[in-house]
Amino acid sequence: MEKAKLMEDLKQQIIAQLNLKDLTPESIANEQPLFVEGLGLDSIDALELIVLLQQEYKIKLSNAEDGPKVFKSVSTMADYIIQHQTENA
């Protein structure tokens, strides 16, 4: 899937999965840090993103330590998905 479209989808899915009701997809920048600063997500949100990857993209992140790298921003998440979907194909 094309990266730009994937990132738009991801923003909507993240908002839904993490109950970020005050946010719109437009307010999340592609390279914006998701954790600490930026959106200020926490460890439970990280786990929910792992669930999101599995539910929407059938990708299993079994090593929680890879989380910070993969979930750094919407852009890194999209890269990871594209890479692993190609591997699964």
Place this chain on the structure above:
Amino acid sequence: MADHKKISAYSIVRNNTVSKNGALIFEYEKDAGANDFLLAAYRQFAINYPKFYKMDNLCKLGIIAAEVLLKDQTFESNDPYATGIVLSNANSSLDTDIKYYDTVANIASPALFVYTLPNIVIGEISIKFSFKGENAFFIFDSFNADFTTHYVNNLFDTTGIHRCICGWVDLPGNDYEAILFLIEKKETLNEQEAFTKENLNNIYYTSNGKS
């Protein structure tokens, strides 16, 4: 004498209404469900705390009741260890237990699982208001004013707390009910303000339309 304890304030959230010290301050559509009501109350009181959206309904209920209770109350010290919290209910975290369990069939949700304990309400209130004093959560069939007054009086006598938030926060689905009392070590001006089980019951049952 500083031996006296006073009911400095109380907040009640039930039947899609919110009241403080007996005065109605917010009313929502009677047939709206808990989800809609809690969000409407959050916006009404301009609570501005994004973490609210991630909480389960029991915690949302507790946070709204606490926010209303503590608004405009002034404390001499901001000592985080000076505030104790003692809450109770009949249904534990049942509403969220069910929602969480529905996800187990597919992929268990960590965000729901963390709320499958009733004392997380105390955790969320403690985090928002930076309270670090003693806290406890009890399960009773119904609001137990006798136990609450005994327990809280003992906390005042044996620990370093200056004030205590106590009461009942229960959410069996849409039939929720929260009543929080703010108790402080203070001279009482009149009998109705004294921290006694009779006064607690009076407030609880009169406002409930139950007698």
Place this chain on the structure above:
Amino acid sequence: MSNAVFVAGAGIISAIGNNVAENLHALETGTPGMSKITLLDSAHKETLPVAEVKRTNEQLAAITGLPAHITRTALLSLVAAKEAINDANINIQGLRTGFISANSVGGMDKTENFYAQFLSDKNAGRLRNVINHECGRPAEIVADALGIKHFVTTISTACSSSANAIFLGARMIRQNMLDVVIAGGVDALTKFTLNGFNSLMILDNEFCKPFDENRKGLNLGEGAGYIVMVSEKVAATLKTKMYCTLSGWCNANDAYHQTASSPGGTGSLLAMKGALQKAGLSANDIDYINLHGTGTQNNDIAEGTAISTLFAPRYPKMSSTKSFTGHTLGASGGVEAVFSALSVKHGLIYPNLRFHTQMKELSFAPETKFLKEQSIKHVMSNSFGFGGNCSSLIFSGV
């Protein structure tokens, strides 16, 4: 009038034994209770070790006289509570007796099976399997069986629940509201909890290694632990020797996160400090700490940091008995109170199993050998729960 609260009896059932003697034997021989899942029909059967009580519900029912279809939580609770009362050898007739029990799952073991059947067919499933779902039911069932009516309540504050139950009991004795209290807690393994903890990614797929640098998480366990506490007046009438006193306790809130502990272990530190203050002791007086020590990255560093802050440079011996029993959640405070009381009574220090590498941030390591004939005057037992609820108990020799 003295304020002393005496521990007159203890009862326990866990993955390492069905009574006090069996538990002590396992602790002495270094025999942990973890294994593959046998009692739950779970997708994680082959991958996640748990610490199960080695008794089926039918066997527990036969021992207790409760029906076999009743929730496992009530069955486990009654076994341990009965042992504690028998051990204390008290006739509770005419005494104001309380039963304060804690748990986190209630009757969930039965409900989750009912629910699965019910979802697929509204006529399936037996209603008798859900009537005891509520958190407060196991305590009521057990109190009825024991004939305790004066005061019965349930505390539900996650992993600190039974520690909180215990000091509530002590308070009520000091306040002269009760003469005798059986206090502690219970939890049974359920798919609900197993899946939940798995979703938080804090379970170890091998046997846990508390306080080890390479720890990977906790193993869930089940069981029940109760102590019988009495006032000084009642203690004077008893022929059996008292185990110890409950001399200190404290509860505080970490106010940091719903499930993680703050890096400095603020809540833990407050609880331990407060317990020492209540007991009129200093850190130097503690001979052994029974750690909360779940084996998760987060708990052990938070607890370890708090211990460093409070005890450095002189550290007492310490260990996590969760390396034997797993994390029994609502029961852990009660189970570990039993181990702590036994430690004071018999001069024992328990080993922390599977420890190999000291945590790099800490300048102390847990004890790895079982020690007896130790001079133990004061034992501290930590129980830190989700929701930032942190409790610490101190048991002292008589």
